[in-house]
């Protein structure tokens with residue numbers, strides 16, 4: 001491990017990253033989480049402004065680091081964290097767009113599986129049709145924690161897409177993801193789950209609905225950065 005660190009993208013020294021980590025897409029959300037939830041947080045990365053910190057939650061070391069947007073970026077950071085820094089449990093705390101009427105703004109989605117057509121997962125060379133799924137232990141704990149806290153949450157499939165601005169014309173005829181109960185769209189979960197499967201690590205995505213692809217409702221960038229903290233509390237408790 002020591003031979004490979006620091007990596008091209010993470011400047012932490014050996015031992016500076018905890019075995020359990022929270023992964024928001026937005027590096028400023030990582031900074032906010034470190035400042036507001038972790039005791040004695042120390043910054044371990046600022047390469048490319050992809051901020052990473054390690055501190056303590058209930059006396060246990062926990063790290064938090066941004067991953068950027070899209071599978072390519074998540075793929076790089078999660079690979080280096082698992083394979084070079086020995087990270088074992090990874091919980092993405094991200095935002096997503098609702099694909100069902102019953103999935104409301106600010107609800108939590110625990111991503112049991114992630115449908116995807118992303119080239120990132122194809123290029124990993126996994127067997128055809130491999131299902132990108134969450135670690136069941138983390139998933140069940142997160143569901144129980146959300147239940148106990150009285151949060152509005154859903155457990156199911158998400159869509160990991162490479163495209164945020166899909167042209168209207170790209171809509172295909174036939175059965176859509178929304179027709180088969182897929183809850184929400186986002187851009188990183190499948191890469192995280194595929195990398196975790198390859199590395200023998202545990203991963204889960206906890207998402208907060210930031211807007212609706214059905215009703216057009218949305219939230220501000222500031223709210224996405226600072227106020228979707230129920231998912232962070234759930235993630236910290238299960239780690």
Ligand SMILES: O=P(O)(O)O[C@H]1O[C@H](CO)[C@@H](O)[C@H]1O
Nearest residue numbers: 024025026069094095186187
């Ligand atoms: O809020 P984050 O974690 O970045 O997640 C979602 O937000 C970004 C798009 O705005 C994509 O990264 C998508 O997956």
Ligand SMILES: O=c1cc[nH]c(=O)[nH]1
Nearest residue numbers: 095096097185186187
């Ligand atoms: O619609 C959305 C909202 C958040 N993130 C996405 O990828 N899509």
